[in-house]
Amino acid sequence: MIDKSDWEAANAALIAEGRKRFDPPTVEEIEDYFGGKLEGDHAAHVREALTYYPELIRVMTLPPPDPNVRVLSDSERERDWAAIRRKLEPEPLPFITRRKVAIALAAAAVVGLTLAVVMTSRSTSNGPITPTKAPIVATWKFRPDGIAGAGQRPLQIHPCDRCILKVLSAYAGDFPRYRIDIVYLGVNPPRTVVSRMDIHRDLADGTWAIEVDGKRLPQGFYRLDLYGVRGDVTEKQSAYTFEMLGR
Amino acid sequence: MSGPHDTRFEDLYRRYYDRVCTFFIAFGFPREQARDLAQDVFVRVYRSMPDYRAEAEWSYLETTARRVALNEIRTKKATKHNADTISVDDQAVQLEDRGPGPEELAGQSELHRRLQSAILQLSPRLQDVLRLYLAGLSYQDIEMTLGISEDAVKTRLREARVRLRDIFGEAPEGNESP
Numbered sequence: 001m002i003d004k005s006d007w008e009a010a011n012a013a014l015i016a017e018g019r020k021r022f023d024p025p026t027v028e029e030i031e032d033y034f035g036g037k038l039e040g041d042h043a044a045h046v047r048e049a050l051t052y053y054p055e056l057i058r059v060m061t062l063p064p065p066d067p068n069v070r071v072l073s074d075s076e077r078e079r080d081w082a083a084i085r086r087k088l089e090p091e092p093l094p095f096i097t098r099r100k101v102a103i104a105l106a107a108a109a110v111v112g113l114t115l116a117v118v119m120t121s122r123s124t125s126n127g128p129i130t131p132t133k134a135p136i137v138a139t140w141k142f143r144p145d146g147i148a149g150a151g152q153r154p155l156q157i158h159p160c161d162r163c164i165l166k167v168l169s170a171y172a173g174d175f176p177r178y179r180i181d182i183v184y185l186g187v188n189p190p191r192t193v194v195s196r197m198d199i200h201r202d203l204a205d206g207t208w209a210i211e212v213d214g215k216r217l218p219q220g221f222y223r224l225d226l227y228g229v230r231g232d233v234t235e236k237q238s239a240y241t242f243e244m245l246g247r
Numbered sequence: 248m249s250g251p252h253d254t255r256f257e258d259l260y261r262r263y264y265d266r267v268c269t270f271f272i273a274f275g276f277p278r279e280q281a282r283d284l285a286q287d288v289f290v291r292v293y294r295s296m297p298d299y300r301a302e303a304e305w306s307y308l309e310t311t312a313r314r315v316a317l318n319e320i321r322t323k324k325a326t327k328h329n330a331d332t333i334s335v336d337d338q339a340v341q342l343e344d345r346g347p348g349p350e351e352l353a354g355q356s357e358l359h360r361r362l363q364s365a366i367l368q369l370s371p372r373l374q375d376v377l378r379l380y381l382a383g384l385s386y387q388d389i390e391m392t393l394g395i396s397e398d399a400v401k402t403r404l405r406e407a408r409v410r411l412r413d414i415f416g417e418a419p420e421g422n423e424s425p
Contacts, residue, residue, distance in 0.1 A: 002362070007419040010362035011381035018378075027317045034391070050392055051375050054382035058274065059316045061388045064309050065269040072265050072282075080282055081260060087290045170295075173318030174287050206294055228322075235322050 018052035025049050025056070026236065027171045028144065034060045136214070139164040141207065142224065144171070144238040154221065154241040160214045166207040167226055172237040175228030180210045185241075186220040193217070197229070219246040252296035259304060260289055266305075267312050274316050284319060288312050365415040369407055376403040381419060 025033065025046045032038050033046045050057055072080070138160035144167075157163065167180070178201065182194040193216055199208050208226055224240040267288050271281035288311050366374060379389045389400045408418035 002358070002417050002419075004419050006358060007362060008381050008383075010359040010366065011378060013359060014363055014366060015378065015382065024321050027314055027321070030317060031314070047393065048375070051378050053320075054379060054384055055275070055320055056317060057379070057384060057388055057392050059313055059320065061384075061391050062270075062273055064305070065266055065273055067266055067305070069269045070265050071269050071272065071278075076282070077264060080264065080286055081257075084260070084286050084289050084293075087286065088293055171314060171318075173315065173322065174290065203294065228318075230322065233322060235318075 015052050015054075022049040022052050024053045026238075027173075028238065030056060030060060031171075136160045137162045137164065139166060140242075142167040142240040142242065144169055145241050154243045156243045156245055157217075158245055159247040163212045163214050163217065164209060165212060165224060166202075166205070166209045167224060167238065167240055168207055169226060169238040172201075172208075172226060173228050173235070175230050175235070177229040178208055178237075179227040179229055179234065180208060181225045181227070182210075182212065182217070183223045183225065184220060185223055190223070193222075217244045219244050252293070256289075256293050256296060259292065259308070263305065263308050264289065267308055270309070270312050271316065276316075276319075284315050285312070287315050291315070361415070365411055368414050369410055373403055373407040373410065376400055377407045377419075380404055380421075 029038070029042075029046050030050070033043060033050070038046055136159070138158065140155065140157055140163065142155055142165065165180075165182075172178075177197065178199040180194075180196050180199050181192050183190045184193045194210070194212055196210050199210060201208055210224075221241065221243050224242065226237045226239075228235045228237050264285060267285040268281050271284045272278060274281075276284060288308065291311050292308065366377060369377065375393060376389060379392060384392070386397050386400045390397045393400070395403075404421055408421060411418035
């Protein structure tokens, strides 16, 4: 008679093999799957992947605990409250960033002063003043793919010289750092055209922002990927598809 | 922390923090980690206070707690996967810790290989149910995951056992009744 633990061990080995073929579904996919929002091949793929990650299934199926349960002592509860308050304090800028900010401000002051001198000399010499074209700075706010349901159109972006792309994600975990990649989808395989590390979440509006030179985003379709980074581990958090319109 | 929602937030904390901690412990996290993760839940809740609707307090916390747990497990999986691929020494240590000697291990691995081979001969729909059952999920969990009725879960498990007995001569024990 073969022990059940042997069947379980054999099954665990098959699950380990399966994990080499299937990455765990994203949090969005898991929530959408259990919420009945996925259909067709996508639902089938997530379902099959989940069978190799039973611990993720348990998180979704476990009923909530008794509301009257108390597991912490008063002192633990007070300590945790203090810890939460500390986590909510705004982080001071690191020294290197403060230096960068100071240098940038100094440089901006020099440029501003130079421009003022040039403009003053032009206006006093009564020469023709060539109108300068101001750069187009545009800010776009993204919601993750799938939030608006199937068949949604990707966000369309008008050409900009400096494009500030802000992304929202209700699903992203707390990571010390984040990375944003912008992938051009007009070639096969798709090509990463922008990759920016050390992105931090803006506590004021809860977004992650990246500023991109518009020249790097010619007309076409793109996907913006938000990653969480902790040590050597990089975890994809959300994806956003957008279309860059022509100039 | 000095925002317009602070009083409401503190009230939420006082009423629900223990329950959120218990939730993480029930997910299988050690107590200290459960507290860390529960803190993360409340940090997220605070940051989204402007969008938060008071009438669905626990539901909001529950959804956030499940998200934090999913994220944590997925991140750990990635870490473990990385470690598995680079550390041969760790595998050696794990084998030493198990107890059985080399011969017993060889015998076990041969048995497990044969059991795996038998399972792989089942149809995919039977494999899916059996995989989740042997991983310790309840019938209800399997039902929710595969989108089939509990009766269908039991029927497929019985079918899998019959097939395994044909293939291998034995099948894992079960208690599902018709």
